Amino acid sequence: MITFSHVYKTYPGPNHALVDINLNINRGEFIFLTGPSGAGKTTFFKLLSGFDKPTSGQVEVLGDNVSLLTSSAIPNFRKKIGVIYQDFKLIDDKTVFENVSLPLKVQGAKDKYIQDRVTDVLDQVSLSHKSKSFPMQLSGGEQQRVAIARALIHHPSLLIADEPTGNLDPALAEEIMTLLEKVNAQGTTVFVATHDLEMVKRKNKKQVEIKNGVINEIS
Amino acid sequence: MKYLRLFIEQLKYSWIKKFSLQLTTLLVLMGSFLAVSLTLLFLTNFNTTVNSFGEKFEVSVYLTDQNIKENKGKISKLINESGLFKEVNFIHKDSALKTFKSKMKKNMPSFILEEKSINPLPSSYSLKIKKDFNSKAGFNKISKFADQLMGEEGVDEVAYGQVWASKYTSFLKTYKLLSVGIVLFLVLSIILIIGNSIKSSISQRRREIEVLELVGATRMYIRLPFIMEGAFMGFLGAACSIFVTYAAYSWIVTIAKSNMGVLLNGIDLHFLSIGLCVAICLLGVLVGSLGATICINKMNSGWAASNG
Numbered sequence: 065m066i067t068f069s070h071v072y073k074t075y076p077g078p079n080h081a082l083v084d085i086n087l088n089i090n091r092g093e094f095i096f097l098t099g100p101s102g103a104g105k106t107t108f109f110k111l112l113s114g115f116d117k118p119t120s121g122q123v124e125v126l127g128d129n130v131s132l133l134t135s136s137a138i139p140n141f142r143k144k145i146g147v148i149y150q151d152f153k154l155i156d157d158k159t160v161f162e163n164v165s166l167p168l169k170v171q172g173a174k175d176k177y178i179q180d181r182v183t184d185v186l187d188q189v190s191l192s193h194k195s196k197s198f199p200m201q202l203s204g205g206e207q208q209r210v211a212i213a214r215a216l217i218h219h220p221s222l223l224i225a226d227e228p229t230g231n232l233d234p235a236l237a238e239e240i241m242t243l244l245e246k247v248n249a250q251g252t253t254v255f256v257a258t259h260d261l262e263m264v265k266r267k268n269k270k271q272v273e274i275k276n277g278v279i280n281e282i283s
Numbered sequence: 284m285k286y287l288r289l290f291i292e293q294l295k296y297s298w299i300k301k302f303s304l305q306l307t308t309l310l311v312l313m314g315s316f317l318a319v320s321l322t323l324l325f326l327t328n329f330n331t332t333v334n335s336f337g338e339k340f341e342v343s344v345y346l347t348d349q350n351i352k353e354n355k356g357k358i359s360k361l362i363n364e365s366g367l368f369k370e371v372n373f374i375h376k377d378s379a380l381k382t383f384k385s386k387m388k389k390n391m392p393s394f395i396l397e398e399k400s401i402n403p404l405p406s407s408y409s410l411k412i413k414k415d416f417n418s419k420a421g422f423n424k425i426s427k428f429a430d431q432l433m434g435e436e437g438v439d440e441v442a443y444g445q446v447w448a449s450k451y452t453s454f455l456k457t458y459k460l461l462s463v464g465i466v467l468f469l470v471l472s473i474i475l476i477i478g479n480s481i482k483s484s485i486s487q488r489r490r491e492i493e494v495l496e497l498v499g500a501t502r503m504y505i506r507l508p509f510i511m512e513g514a515f516m517g518f519l520g521a522a523c524s525i526f527v528t529y530a531a532y533s534w535i536v537t538i539a540k541s542n543m544g545v546l547l548n549g550i551d552l553h554f555l556s557i558g559l560c561v562a563i564c565l566l567g568v569l570v571g572s573l574g575a576t577i578c579i580n581k582m583n584s585g586w587a588a589s590n591g
Contacts, residue, residue, distance in 0.1 A: 136501075136502070138499075139499040139502075139504075140499065153490075155490060155491045155494055167499065170499055170500045
């Protein structure tokens with residue numbers, strides 16, 4: 065499902081963000097990507113979610129070779145994945161319903177389908193009662209749950225989360241991780257970048273540790 | 284339909300969130316289009332007025348008194364064959380004198396009133412030029428034909444207001460060039476104004492654009508509402524300017540007719556034709572979308588969200 069083959073990413077400087085990364089992830093897995101700040105987690109995440117291209121090597125995600133994606137092919141690739149950010153990336157002047165429905169609107173889905181699907185997914189993240197609220201009226205945990213709902217609305221095969229609990233207190237972080245585990249249990253591959261090692265230990269999932277741009281350990 | 288809905292959402296967003304900025308932009312656009320409309324209005328009326336003068340323009344061919352019957356036929360044939368004139372009138376010298384007398388009345392020189400006086404006026408042809416020759420090239424043809432006539436036997440003189448004709452055509456040409464320059468300058472300004480307005484819309488919605496990219500929106504999906512907004516602003520600015528120009532035109536014509544009726548005698552003023560009004564609105568749509576397109580050209584590279 066996800067294959068990294070001899071992937072290098074070098075920024076001007078030169079700054080070697082990733083060095084000879086080789087990795088294989090199967091459908092339905094739950095993986096933590098860990099490592100200290102500046103280790104290359106964000107670069108790894110960008111390559112995985114199609115927001116950057118490797119300098120050399122191959123990144124294959126859901127059958128697409130990210131290295132070869134053209135600008136016009138990127139939107140289609142992104143429609144196959146769900147992405148969650150530490151800062152939620154919600155639109156402040158749109159309601160929860162409007163934020164969550166955005167991927168379906170972009171895909172040109174019918175209004176009735178959008179209505180039903182948003183209701184379902186908000187129910188799944190326990191936010192049905194907040195559908196008319198604006199992001200600023202929600203707590204951090206609720207905002208992250210809206211972001212998760214938006215990432216799940218179009219049934220992605222892969223959910224990528226970059227520090228999804230980074231801005232949340234431990235209780236809310238636990239709540240979000242439980243939600244991600246539930247999503248994984250339904251068959252979605254979940255890839256979480258985090259530096260919260262305590263939580264990684266507690267969850268006992270597959271872990272990929274990255275340090276100085278090199279994969280240090282897979283456990 | 285999907286894009287129309289997006290465009291309406293975009294428009295509502297821009298006008299609700301940044302009403303004063305949108306209004307200012309619209310007013311500036313309206314001012315620029317007003318200058319375009321007024322330039323075209325002036326050009327239209329100036330052309331009509333000058334053309335009406337041109338249509339009254341006449342060529343007089345004065346004949347010598349010798350062998351007038353023989354020469355008349357030959358000269359008449361030459362004039363008709365030239366194809367330059369829409370009306371050819373032969374004025375016999377007796378008829379010219381009669382007209383002269385009726386016009387001069389009491390101011391008639393005494394020597395003409397004497398019984399055995401000689402008629403000093405020549406026979407002549409009065410020629411009205413065709414509309415097609417009411418241009419610099421046309422006047423050149425007339426000038427050439429006049430020179431040809433001057434060389435004919437029986438022609439004493441050909442008069443057609445040579446100096447006036449030359450000044451008229453060169454002034455018309457200069458004014459038209461100047462108008463084109465003004466319109467081009469204004470069009471460039473409008474492109475910049477709309478570009479800046481769209482730039483402001485983009486910066487307001489940067490976050491939303493980034494999220495749209497994240498969820499797989501295509502370039503078209505993101506860019507088209509902005510281009511449509513630019514086109515709409517251009518159209519609105521142009522349409523409002525036509526409305527204001529019409530109001531100003533009606534007011535000026537009313538004032539002018541009541542206060543300067545004599546001066547306006549013979550001058551037929553017209554508002555811009557429907558075709559020209561539609562053309563100005565289309566120009567608005569065109570420059571609006573062009574300004575927006577230029578402005579958003581660098582937007583949504585497909586990787587923009589990663590730079591956020």
